[in-house]
Amino acid sequence: MSEAAAISIHELSFRWPRADKPLLKIPQLTLAAGESLFLQGASGSGKSTLLNLIAGVQTGYGGSIRVCGEQLENLSTRQRDQLRADRIGLVFQQFNLLPWLSPLENVVLGCRFSAQRRQQAARQDGSVEAQALRLLGELGLASVSGEKRATSTLSIGQQQRVAAARALIGNPPLIIADEPTSSLDSDHRDRFIELLLTECRRSGAALLFVSHDRLLATHFHRRLQLDHLVQPAQEGKPC
Numbered sequence: 001m002s003e004a005a006a007i008s009i010h011e012l013s014f015r016w017p018r019a020d021k022p023l024l025k026i027p028q029l030t031l032a033a034g035e036s037l038f039l040q041g042a043s044g045s046g047k048s049t050l051l052n053l054i055a056g057v058q059t060g061y062g063g064s065i066r067v068c069g070e071q072l073e074n075l076s077t078r079q080r081d082q083l084r085a086d087r088i089g090l091v092f093q094q095f096n097l098l099p100w101l102s103p104l105e106n107v108v109l110g111c112r113f114s115a116q117r118r119q120q121a122a123r124q125d126g127s128v129e130a131q132a133l134r135l136l137g138e139l140g141l142a143s144v145s146g147e148k149r150a151t152s153t154l155s156i157g158q159q160q161r162v163a164a165a166r167a168l169i170g171n172p173p174l175i176i177a178d179e180p181t182s183s184l185d186s187d188h189r190d191r192f193i194e195l196l197l198t199e200c201r202r203s204g205a206a207l208l209f210v211s212h213d214r215l216l217a218t219h220f221h222r223r224l225q226l227d228h229l230v231q232p233a234q235e236g237k238p239c
């Protein structure tokens, strides 16, 4: 049997409770296992809302969302939380790191709620800590990976890479990144995206990368524009 798609959406419709029209109406969207997809959309077009629906944080939609073979509408809140912990690595715009912990401690946190990811890390590298150190090294942070210093004392670009290592630990099959490069200059931005893509390729993870900045699109296997997705009966046009 072929590997389940990382994301498979059919006839998705979502409207905020007091809004007069739906924010999102997406006939079809698929992200294959191991594929990288750049999703571009203007501010307010619903990118973060869509990511929250896919991550199972936001509910109350019409249609179907399948993540790594699991139909989200069939899961309880607890099951959705577990699916997110086990199968999705999240990289946020504001990193969401704990500033007083060390880089290594922050990366290890990525496995905290998932026995599956802890086991996977231990199987691959001997222990969760060993995998965290490997990822920090691959992301160019070997010099700070053994230090006890607070993560808040790292540069923004370094913190960004700690956040990426935390998303990647334990090999989740899907990485979702929400505008993770908005606070980096263009050199650091391109370098960060290439590192993230390299790590996703290495681990076989699919990557859904969302940004309003269409200049970043060239790095990815596939590019879609959110506005085009809402047109009926098509998979979306390249941006």
Ligand SMILES: Nc1ncnc2c1ncn2[C@@H]1O[C@H](COP(=O)(O)OP(=O)(O)OP(=O)(O)O)[C@@H](O)[C@H]1O
Pocket (backbone or CB within 6 Å): 016, 017, 023, 041, 042, 043, 044, 045, 046, 047, 048, 049, 050, 212
């Ligand atoms: N909790 C909420 N309740 C009601 N409306 C909301 C809520 N969260 C977001 N919205 C609205 O949904 C629309 C899309 O917001 P969203 O954050 O998904 O857009 P975005 O494309 O990610 O924007 P940006 O690029 O500026 O981050 C906006 O009009 C926003 O005001």
